[in-house]
Amino acid sequence: MKKIAVIGSGFAGLTSAIELASLGYDVSIYEKNSNPGGRARKLEVNGFTFDMGPSWYWMPDVFEKFFARHGKKPEDYYNLIKLDPGFSIVFDADDKLTVPASFDKLIQTFEDIEKGSGAKLKKFMHKAGIKYKIGMTDLVYKPSHSILEFINLQVVKGLLHLDIFTNFRKYVRKYFKNKKLIQLMEFPVLFLGATPKNTPALYSLMNYTGLYQGTYYPIGGFNEVITALVQLAQEKGVKIHCNSEIKKINASGSMAKGLEINGDIHLFDGIVAGADYHHVEQSLLEENYRNYTSDYWDKREMAPSSLLFYIGVDKKLENVDHHTLFFDEDFDNHAKEIYDDPKWPSSPLFYMSCSSITDSTVAPNGKENIVILIPLAPGLEDSQKMRDHYFEMVLDRLRKLTGNDIKDSILVKESYCVNDFEKDYHAFKGNAYGLANTLRQTAVLKPRMRNKKLNNFYYTGQLTVPGPGVPPSIISGQIVAMEIDKFLKKAS
DSSP states (O other): OOEEEEEOOSHHHHHHHHHHHHTTOEEEEEOSSSSSOGGGOEEEETTEEEESSOOOBOOHHHHHHHHHTTTOOGGGTOOEEEOSSOEEEEEETTEEEEEOSOHHHHHHHHHHHSTTHHHHHHHHHHHHHHHHHHIIIIITTSOOSOGGGGOSHHHHHHHHHHOTTSBHHHHHHTTOOOHHHHHHHHHHHHHHTSOGGGSBGGGGHHHIIIIIIOOEEETTOTHHHHHHHHHHHHHTTOEEEOSOOEEEEEEETTEEEEEEETTEEEEOSEEEEOSOHHHIIIIISOGGGOSSOHHHHHTSOBOOEEEEEEEEESSOOOSOOSEEEEOOSOHHHHHIIIIISOSSOSSOOEEEEOGGGTOGGGSOTTOEEEEEEEEEOTTOOOOHHHHHHHHHHHHHHHHHHHOOOOGGGEEEEEEEOHHHHHHHHOOGGGOSSOBOOOGGGSGGGSOOSBOSSOTTEEEOSTTSSSOSSHHHHHHHHHHHHHHHHHHHHHHO
C-alpha cells in the first residue's frame, strides 16, 4: 500500500486525506498544533466555546456533496439548522437591516427600502444562481493546470452569463441605488477577498448562497464540522499526528521523498501540502524545488487579515442577532485602508458573532459568548497597544449602537491578530483568508496545485485552486486527491 503524507489538518488537508484513504492509500496527517482543524479550531475557556475562525456556514450543497461521496450526510455527524434571520446589519442606533431566511420576505425587505428593488433582486438572484450553477459544475472542481480545461462548449456558453470582465461594484449598481442595499450586496466581497471595484461580477454567486440559500449553523459551533471530518477520516483509517511540525521536505531528482518531523525522517510515496503555500515553498523546500520566488509572493494581492476578540460576558445581549455586521462607519474608506493604502483602519467596520443566542451549549446559562472580527490589511505591525485601542473602540460602538454595555460584565477576553496567524499557521503576512479574489488571481492564474519540479508533490488549500473560504477548501482537498492519485497510478 502506497503511503501519502498530508501536511496540515484544516478543511483541505482533512478532505484530501479522506479522499485518498478511500482510494486505498495509507494516509497520515501531520499537524503542528495540538488539535486538528487549522483556522477552524475552537477555544474553550471557563464554560465558553468560541469558534476561532470560520463562523458562516454557506454553500451547504458543497458539504452535502462531499459527505455523499462517502455514503454519509452532514446530519450523521452534526445538527445543522438554518438561521432566521440569517444576519443583520447595523447602520446606526435606530437603523438596522435584518436579512430574513425566507427569500420572499427578503424581496419585500428590499422593496420597503427602495421601490422597485424587489423585482430587481429577483432578477439579480436569477443571474447569480446561473453563475453559481456554472461555477459549481463546470469551474471550481477543475485543477486549473491549463486554460484548456475550460475550453468546452458548455463552459464557453456559460461565460456569457458569468460577467467575468465586469467589476462587482458596477454590476451591483446596475440593479440597486440605495446605499444600504449596495453595502449588503458588497459585504461578502469586502470581508473575504478584495475591493468591489477589483472583484469580477462572477462573485455575485456569493450573494446567491448567502441571501438565497441562506445561512446555517452547526449546533456546538463550526468546529463540529472539523470533528465530523476527523471522525470520517479515522473511519477511513487516516492517522492524525498533532504536535508534529514539519521542519523540512526531503527531495531527490523529480520526487519528494519524505518529511523531517520531530527529528525523524518519514518516507512517503506522495505528499500533499495543506499548510500555508508560501511557508511550504520558502521554508520547507530547497530553492531549486520551489514553484515561485519570494518576489512572486510579494506581488500577490492578499485577502485581509483580522483582529479577533473572543469575549465571554455575564449577561444576555439585546438588539443583536447570531451574526451582526456593524456598518456605521464609511464602507469605502475601510476598504481603501485594507487594500489600496494598507494601514490600521481609522474607523473600521466590524462583525460580531454571538452563537449563544442560537445555541445554549456554547456558553453557561444566562451568559453570552461573543466573537468580534475587524478585517485588516495583511502584514501590519501587530501590538498589544493596537489590540487594546480597537477593543475599547468596538465596546464603545456596541454600547452606542445596540445599548449593550458589556465592559463590566466581561468574564473571558482573548485576542487574536496578525502575529497569531503567523505563529499558529505560518500564514503569509498574517493573512486570514488567502489570496484576494481578483481577476488576475482566478483559476489558472492562482498558484499552481502541482509542484512543477516534484511529480509527487501537490498543494491544497486557500492559497491555491479554487480559492479562499471553507467550501472552496473542501473542494480543493477533493481535487488534489484526484490529481495525486492519477499520478501515482500512472507511475506504478
